[in-house]
Amino acid sequence: MSSGTVHRSVRLMRRxxxxxxxxxxxxxxxxxxxxxxxxxxxxxxxxxxLDPAMRGWVNEARSYVPPVAIGAVMRGYAVGIxxxxxxxxxxxxxxxQGLFGVQSHAISxxxxxxxxxxxxxxxxxxxxxxxxxxxxxxxxxxxVGQPKAGETVVVSAASGAxxxxxxxIARIKGCRAVGIAGGPEKCRYVxxxxxxxxxxxxxxxxxxxxxxxxxxxxxxxxxENVGGDVLDTVLMQMNPFGRIAVCGLIxxxxxxxxxxxxxxxxxxxxxxLRMQGLIVFDWEKRFxxxxxxxxxxxxxxxxxxxxxxxxxxxxxFPEVLNLLYxxxxxxxxVLRV
Amino acid sequence: MSSGTVHRSVRLMRRxxxxxxxxxxxxxxxxxxxxxxxxxxxxxxxxxxLDPAMRGWVNEARSYVPPVAIGAVMRGYAVGIxxxxxxxxxxxxxxxQGLFGVQSHAISxxxxxxxxxxxxxxxxxxxxxxxxxxxxxxxxxxxVGQPKAGETVVVSAASGAxxxxxxxIARIKGCRAVGIAGGPEKCRYVxxxxxxxxxxxxxxxxxxxxxxxxxxxxxxxxxENVGGDVLDTVLMQMNPFGRIAVCGLIxxxxxxxxxxxxxxxxxxxxxxLRMQGLIVFDWEKRFxxxxxxxxxxxxxxxxxxxxxxxxxxxxxFPEVLNLLYxxxxxxxxVLRV
Numbered sequence: 001m002s003s004g005t006v007h008r009s010v011r012l013m014r015r016x017x018x019x020x021x022x023x024x025x026x027x028x029x030x031x032x033x034x035x036x037x038x039x040x041x042x043x044x045x046x047x048x049x050l051d052p053a054m055r056g057w058v059n060e061a062r063s064y065v066p067p068v069a070i071g072a073v074m075r076g077y078a079v080g081i082x083x084x085x086x087x088x089x090x091x092x093x094x095x096x097q098g099l100f101g102v103q104s105h106a107i108s109x110x111x112x113x114x115x116x117x118x119x120x121x122x123x124x125x126x127x128x129x130x131x132x133x134x135x136x137x138x139x140x141x142x143x144v145g146q147p148k149a150g151e152t153v154v155v156s157a158a159s160g161a162x163x164x165x166x167x168x169i170a171r172i173k174g175c176r177a178v179g180i181a182g183g184p185e186k187c188r189y190v191x192x193x194x195x196x197x198x199x200x201x202x203x204x205x206x207x208x209x210x211x212x213x214x215x216x217x218x219x220x221x222x223x224e225n226v227g228g229d230v231l232d233t234v235l236m237q238m239n240p241f242g243r244i245a246v247c248g249l250i251x252x253x254x255x256x257x258x259x260x261x262x263x264x265x266x267x268x269x270x271x272x273l274r275m276q277g278l279i280v281f282d283w284e285k286r287f288x289x290x291x292x293x294x295x296x297x298x299x300x301x302x303x304x305x306x307x308x309x310x311x312x313x314x315x316x317f318p319e320v321l322n323l324l325y326x327x328x329x330x331x332x333x334v335l336r337v
Numbered sequence: 338m339s340s341g342t343v344h345r346s347v348r349l350m351r352r353x354x355x356x357x358x359x360x361x362x363x364x365x366x367x368x369x370x371x372x373x374x375x376x377x378x379x380x381x382x383x384x385x386x387l388d389p390a391m392r393g394w395v396n397e398a399r400s401y402v403p404p405v406a407i408g409a410v411m412r413g414y415a416v417g418i419x420x421x422x423x424x425x426x427x428x429x430x431x432x433x434q435g436l437f438g439v440q441s442h443a444i445s446x447x448x449x450x451x452x453x454x455x456x457x458x459x460x461x462x463x464x465x466x467x468x469x470x471x472x473x474x475x476x477x478x479x480x481v482g483q484p485k486a487g488e489t490v491v492v493s494a495a496s497g498a499x500x501x502x503x504x505x506i507a508r509i510k511g512c513r514a515v516g517i518a519g520g521p522e523k524c525r526y527v528x529x530x531x532x533x534x535x536x537x538x539x540x541x542x543x544x545x546x547x548x549x550x551x552x553x554x555x556x557x558x559x560x561e562n563v564g565g566d567v568l569d570t571v572l573m574q575m576n577p578f579g580r581i582a583v584c585g586l587i588x589x590x591x592x593x594x595x596x597x598x599x600x601x602x603x604x605x606x607x608x609x610l611r612m613q614g615l616i617v618f619d620w621e622k623r624f625x626x627x628x629x630x631x632x633x634x635x636x637x638x639x640x641x642x643x644x645x646x647x648x649x650x651x652x653x654f655p656e657v658l659n660l661l662y663x664x665x666x667x668x669x670x671v672l673r674v
Contacts, residue, residue: 056607063607064577227602240401246606261598265564269583269614270393270400277606 007033009103010074010317015060015067020322025058026074028314034107041085041108047309048102049077049127050321050333051161052225052250064279074102074317077132078337079116079123090115097126102317104337114287120295121305128332129165129305130294136247136280137165138290141223142173144245144278149174151220154211156230158199159186161332162247165294166223167196168303175221178214180207180230182327189330194304207233218242227251227262235264235273244275250325306331313337344370346410346440347654352397357659362395363411365651371444378422378445384646385439386414386464387658387670388498389562389587401616411439411654414469415674416453416460427452434463439654441674451624457632458642465669466502466642467631473584473617474502475627478560479510481582481615486511488557491548493567495536496523498669499584502631503560504533505640512558515551517544517567519664526667531641544570555579564588564599572601572610581612587662643668650674 009029016025036042057068057075068075078100082090087110090096098113100106116126128134140162147153153170157163158179167177167190179190179199190199198214200207211219211233218239224231227249238244268275283290297303308331310320316335323329346366353362373379394405394412405412415437419427424447427433435450437443453463465471477499484490490507494500495516504514504527516527516536527536535551537544548556548570555576561568564586575581605612620627634640645668647657653672660666 064609232598246602249603249606261569261600261602263598265583265598266586267614268612269586269616272401272614272616272619275605275612277604277609277611279606279609282609 005033007031007103007105008314009101010314012058012068012070012072012074014070016058020325021055021058021318023318026318033105036084036086036107038086039088039109041082041087041090041110043078043080043096043098043100043106043108044083045078045080045100045104045106045337047079047124047127047334047336048100048314048317049132050317050324050329050335051077051132052248052324054321055325064281075099076102077127078102078106079126079131080106095123095126097131102314104314112284114291117295121298124307124309124334124336125305127334128161128307129303130291130298132280133161133332134165134294134305135283135287135290136278137162137169137223138294139280139283139286140245140247140278141166141169141221143283144276145221145223145243147173147175147221150176152176152178152215152217153221153223154178154180154215154219154234155196155223155225156180156202156234157225157248157250158190158196159194159331160225160329163223163225164190164194164306164331165303168194168297170221171195171197172297172302176215176217178211178219180211180226180234186330193306202230208236211237221245223247225250232262232264235262235267238267238271238273240271242271242273244273246275246277307334308332309334309336311336342370344368344440344442345651346438347651349395349405349407349409349411351407352404353395357662358392358395358655360655363655370442373421373423373444375423376425376446378419378424378427378447380415380417380433380435380437380443380445381420382415382417382437382441382443382674384416384461384464384671384673385437385651385654386469387654387661387666387672388414388469389585389661391658392662401618412436413439414464415439415443416463416468417443432460432463434468439651441651449621451628454632458635461644461646461671461673462642464671465498465644466640467628467635469617470498470669471502471631471642472620472624472627473615474499474506474560475631476617476620476623477582477584477615478503478506478558480620481613482558482560482580484510484512484558487513489513489515489552489554490558490560491515491517491552491556491571492533492560492562493517493571494562494585494587495527495533496531496668497562497666500560500562501527501531501643501668502640505531505634507558508532508534509634509639513552513554515548515556517548517563517571523667530643539567545573548574558582560584562587569599569601572599572604575604575608575610577608579608579610581610583612583614644671645669646671646673648673 170177187199228251507514524536565588
C-alpha cells in the first residue's frame with residue numbers, strides 16, 4: 001500500500017507516568033483509509049500541532065475536556081486538504097483546520113472546522129499565529145488581560161506559539177511588552193524579530209532584578225504560560241489592580257509530583273489582582289474576529305509568525321512533543337505528517 | 338490623674354519576628370490628653386477592633402497601606418464619643434467610627450470617619466457586622482463574588498467577623514451558604530445561629546470529603562479568608578467560571594516562613610476561575626450603601642451579629658490580638674478600652 005492508501009494514527013496506549021512522555025505511551029496503528037459517510041468529509045492531514053495542553057489531555061485528572069481514552073487516536077489540532085466529501089459545505093481541495101487528531105487522515109462532520117486561506121499564509125501557519133495559539137493570545141490578552149495603552153504587559157514563554165503573539169498584540173495596542181524566555185537565543189529573537197521592548201532570560205542572572213529593570217513602572221498585565229517560580233517573581237512586581245491571564249502552567253505539566261503553588265499569592269490580596277484562567281474554546285463564536293484581526297496584522301507586516309517545523313512523521317510524535325516541556329522548541333511546534 | 342485625663346496609647350516598638358506577636362512588640366505610652374486644633378475634634382474611644390490585617394500592618398513588607406512606623410500609635414479601627422470639637426461637622430456626644438488607632442483618645446479631622454447610629458445597634462457592633470467587617474463582606478461577596486440565586490457559596494473562617502456576614506448575605510441573596518470553621522462549637526454556631534445551610538469542621542474528618550458532601554453541586558463562589566490547605570481543597574471543587582474573592586490569607590500571616598501556595602492552582606486554568614483580591618477601602622465611596630443594607634437586614638432580624646467582647650483594656654491588646662491567629666476568638670473580636 002502506498003502512504004496515500006494506508007491510514008496511520010497515533011493511539012494512546014496507557015496513561016503516562018508523571019514526567020516526560022515515554023515512547024511506550026503511544027503506538028502507531030495502521031489500517032485502511034476510512035470513507036466518509038453521509039454528511040461527512042475526509043481530510044488528508046498535512047501538519048499536526050504540538051501543544052502544551054496535550055500533556056494534560058492524556059492524564060486521567062479532571063480538566064476542561066475529558067481525557068483521551070486508552071486506545072483512541074491522540075487528540076490534536078491539524079491542518080490538511082479535503083480529499084473526499086459527502087458534506088454540503090466542504091469540497092475536495094478545501095484547506096481546513098480542526099481538531100482532527102494525530103493521524104494521516106480524518107473523517108469529520110465539519111464541527112468546529114475552520115476553512116483557512118492558503119493565499120494569506122501557508123498551511124502550517126494556521127496551526128500557529130493564525131490558528132489556535134493566535135486566537136488564544138488574542139482573546140486571552142484582550143479579554144482577560146484588558147491592557148490599556150501605556151501599560152506594561154509581561155509574557156512568559158515569550159518565544160513560544162502563544163507568547164510570541166501576545167507580546168506583539170500588546171505592542172500593537174500601545175503597551176510596553178516584556179518577555180520572559182529561557183536562554184540568550186530566544187531572548188534575542190523575542191526582541192529583534194518579534195519587536196518586544198525587552199526580554200528577560202530566566203536562566204541567567206536574577207529574574208527578580210532583571211524583571212524589575214525591564215519593567216521600571218511595574219507590571220499591569222501578566223500573560224502566564226509557565227507558573228512556578230516565574231509566576232512567583234512576577235506576582236511581587238504587579239501593580240495594584242493588575243490582571244493575570246492564566247493560559248498555561250507548563251512548569252507543572254511534567255512535574256513528577258504537584259509542585260508548590262505561588263508563595264506570593266498574598267500579592268493577589270494586597271494589590272487587588274485579578275487572576276483568571278482562560279481556555280480559547282470559550283470564545284469559539286468569536287474565532288472569525290480573531291482570524292480577521294490576526295490575518296490583517298500579519299498581512300501588514302506587524303505580526304511576525306514563526307513555526308518550528310519538524311520532520312519525522314507520526315513516529316516522531318512523542319519525542320517532538322517532549323520538546324515543549326524541556327524548552328527545546330523555538331516558536332510554534334508543528335510536525336509534518 | 339484620673340483615666341479621663343491621661344492619654345494612653347499602644348505604640349509599636351519594634352517589627353515583630355515571624356509568628357505570633359510577642360508582648361515586647363508593643364508598649365503603652367502615657368501623656369496628657371491632646372486638645373483638638375482648628376478643624377479637629379477629639380474622640381474618647383470606647384472600643385477598638387482587632388482585625389487579622391493588623392499582623393500585616395506591623396510588618397515592613399509591601400502591602401496596600403504603609404507599615405505602622407516604629408514608635409507610632411498602632412493603627413486600628415475604633416468607636417467612641419466625640420467629647421471636644423473645633424470641627425464644624427462633629428459635636429460633643431456624636432458616636433463615631435474611624436481609623437482612630439489603638440488608644441484612649443484620638444484627634445481627628447473627620448477624614449473617613451463614619452457617624453454611627455447607636456439607636457440601631459450598640460456602639461461595639463459598628464466595629465463588627467455593621468462596620469468594616471460587614472462592609473468587607475458586603476462588597477467582597479456581591480461585587481467580587483457576584484453570586485447568583487441558586488449558586489453555592491463557600492466561606493472559610495465562617496464564624497469570624499467577615500465570614501459570618503458573608504454567609505448570611507449569601508442566604509439573603511438566595512444562595513446555598515456553606516461555612517468552613519474550626520471545631521464543633523463554631524460549626525454549630527454557624528448553622529444554628531447564623532443559619533448557614535451547612536458548616537464543615539476543618540479540624541475533623543477529611544475536609545475534601547466533608548466539603549463535597551456539603552456542596553453536592555460544586556462550588557460557584559468562594560470567599561477566602563484563610564488560604565493554605567483550605568484554599569487548596571476548595572480549588573478542587575470549584576465549578577467552571579467560579580469566582581474566588583480573596584479577602585484574607587490568615588493561615589499565612591503568622592507563619593514563620595512563607596508557606597507554600599495553592600498546589601491546585603491549575604484549577605484556575607482548567608475551570609476558568611476568577612480569583613480576585615479585595616480591600617474594602619476601594620469601595621469607600623459606597624460605604625453608606627453597605628451601612629444602609631446591613632442595618633436594614635439587621636433590623637429585620639435577618640442578619641445575626643455577635644461580638645467577642647474582651648475586657649482588660651489597652652494592656653491586653655497584644656494577647657487578645659493573637660487570638661485571631663490561633664482561632665481563639667468567637668465572632669468579631671473587640672477590646673473594651
